Amino acid sequence: MRDPIPVFIHLLRAKDLIDREFARELDVSTLAHQAYASTAHFARCFKQAFGETPHQYLRRRRIERAGELLRGGEPSVTEVSLEVGFHSLGSFSSAFRELHGEPPAAYARRWRDASPPAIPACFTLMYTRPLRAPERLPRTQASSFREARRRGRQ
Amino acid sequence: MIEKLTHTTVWVLDQDEAYEFYTQKLEFQVNTDARMDDFRWLTVSPPKQPDHEIILLEPGPPMMDEESARQVKALVAKGMLGAAAFETTDCRGTYAKLSERGVSFLSEPTTRPWGTEATLRDNSGNWFSVTER
Numbered sequence: 001m002r003d004p005i006p007v008f009i010h011l012l013r014a015k016d017l018i019d020r021e022f023a024r025e026l027d028v029s030t031l032a033h034q035a036y037a038s039t040a041h042f043a044r045c046f047k048q049a050f051g052e053t054p055h056q057y058l059r060r061r062r063i064e065r066a067g068e069l070l071r072g073g074e075p076s077v078t079e080v081s082l083e084v085g086f087h088s089l090g091s092f093s094s095a096f097r098e099l100h101g102e103p104p105a106a107y108a109r110r111w112r113d114a115s116p117p118a119i120p121a122c123f124t125l126m127y128t129r130p131l132r133a134p135e136r137l138p139r140t141q142a143s144s145f146r147e148a149r150r151r152g153r154q
Numbered sequence: 155m156i157e158k159l160t161h162t163t164v165w166v167l168d169q170d171e172a173y174e175f176y177t178q179k180l181e182f183q184v185n186t187d188a189r190m191d192d193f194r195w196l197t198v199s200p201p202k203q204p205d206h207e208i209i210l211l212e213p214g215p216p217m218m219d220e221e222s223a224r225q226v227k228a229l230v231a232k233g234m235l236g237a238a239a240f241e242t243t244d245c246r247g248t249y250a251k252l253s254e255r256g257v258s259f260l261s262e263p264t265t266r267p268w269g270t271e272a273t274l275r276d277n278s279g280n281w282f283s284v285t286e287r
Contacts, residue, residue, distance in 0.1 A: 004228060004231075005167065005227055005228070005231045008228060008231035008232045008279075009231050009279070011232070012231065012232060012233045012279055013258075015233065016233070016258060016260055016275070019260050019261075020259075020260065020261070049232055050232070
């Protein structure tokens with residue numbers, strides 16, 4: 001079997017780019033370029049290594065950061081959606097509800113009264129990921145990757 | 155009774171490259187660099203903590219069977235392991251200096267209730283927090 005380590009190193013570079021710049025407009029070819037791969041190959045390898053496609057990962061990362069902002073007391077759901085890179089409040093809210101199990105406003109309300117635990121932020125960011133299974137994501141959804149146009153592909 | 159934590163292990167993909175990274179880029183001090191046949195015992199210490207050794211180990215035999223070594227290397231390369239948290243007296247300055255040296259950061263210095271924190275990766279993929287309290 002070919003050594004997978006170099007591929008992982010390249011994929012990690014792309015994944016770290018998503019982690020840093022999730023609020024930007026990101027497309028698969030930019031990420032594939034980071035990973036020195038063709039777009040289709042990159043998306044396939046990414047899913048094999050990390051369990052979800054780059055688009056799914058980006059979406060989850062944005063929602064995770066939104067959760068962090070709402071837990072921190074940011075009052076405006078609209079502001080939060082824009083800050084994490086969504087263009088429409090509707091797509092943000094439905095993505096949030098799907099991954100967290102409740103709408104953003106309800107989530108914010110629930111956390112407003114609880115005080116944050118004394119856990120270093122790096123660990124909370126790494127570990128408080130919404131846990132809804134990526135397989136349950138609908139095929140068509142607003143996408144900065146234009147993947148939604150490719151029906152029936154995963 | 156157990157009194158102190160003296161060693162932590164960081165799995166690296168290549169000890170030579172890790173040596174360069176930790177000494178040249180992070181300015182850690184080499185504590186021990188010794189060989190016993192094929193085995194290299196390489197430890198470094200943060201500048202202000204010479205009594206704590208970070209062991210830079212490559213997964214492999216004889217300590218680890220080939221299959222386990224492959225698994226650990228894959229986890230390291232995929233960025234899944236975070237070995238430790240570090241402290242600094244100047245998070246933003248450290249971020250600027252290390253970035254200039256090519257160190258990869260996952261997050262920029264960000265103000266938290268307990269201080270300013272950034273997260274970085276070493277050259278193998280391990281991630282670390284760097285916090286200024």
